[in-house]
Amino acid sequence: MLDLKDFIRDIPDFPKEGILFKDITPLWQDPAAFRQAIDTLIDRFKDERVEIIIGAEARGFIIGAPMAYQLGTGLIPVRKPGKLPYKTISASYDLEYGTDSLEMHVDAVSPGQRVLIVDDLLATGGTAKALVELVEKAGAKVIGIAFLVELTFLYGRDKLEGYEVFSLMQY
Numbered sequence: 001m002l003d004l005k006d007f008i009r010d011i012p013d014f015p016k017e018g019i020l021f022k023d024i025t026p027l028w029q030d031p032a033a034f035r036q037a038i039d040t041l042i043d044r045f046k047d048e049r050v051e052i053i054i055g056a057e058a059r060g061f062i063i064g065a066p067m068a069y070q071l072g073t074g075l076i077p078v079r080k081p082g083k084l085p086y087k088t089i090s091a092s093y094d095l096e097y098g099t100d101s102l103e104m105h106v107d108a109v110s111p112g113q114r115v116l117i118v119d120d121l122l123a124t125g126g127t128a129k130a131l132v133e134l135v136e137k138a139g140a141k142v143i144g145i146a147f148l149v150e151l152t153f154l155y156g157r158d159k160l161e162g163y164e165v166f167s168l169m170q171y
Contacts, residue, residue: 007033038066051114059120076108091133093126104134111139122147125156
């Protein structure tokens, strides 16, 4: 069993001074580490009757696609505004300086459908909370939210209270 933290690279002062960025691309570059990460996420949710996976742009797509394939579900891409070709619903979230939004096709999920949300990193929780809002706006049920990395000192999990949150690695 690999220690997946060995495949996370720290990048100081990115994207701005004072931030220590957790770069997960070395994990994706290593076939054994990538497989272990995806398999661990799958193992956690394989008995949850996941009907569809939602991946947040863009790194959530990388995690969500192999999970959806293995679990036998579909994959819904949630994107920044203006990137999806069909009618959308949107949810906004706060950034350090301002706000941003995410969009999903209006017919991406069905009422009552069991949805697993996946993304690479849980920081302040804004993106994940917006994803939850989109799923619930469409009438579906969030059965879990999965991350590769969680930055616990930013308390993003607090914004997701009441939901099953799973992260492979915590810092």
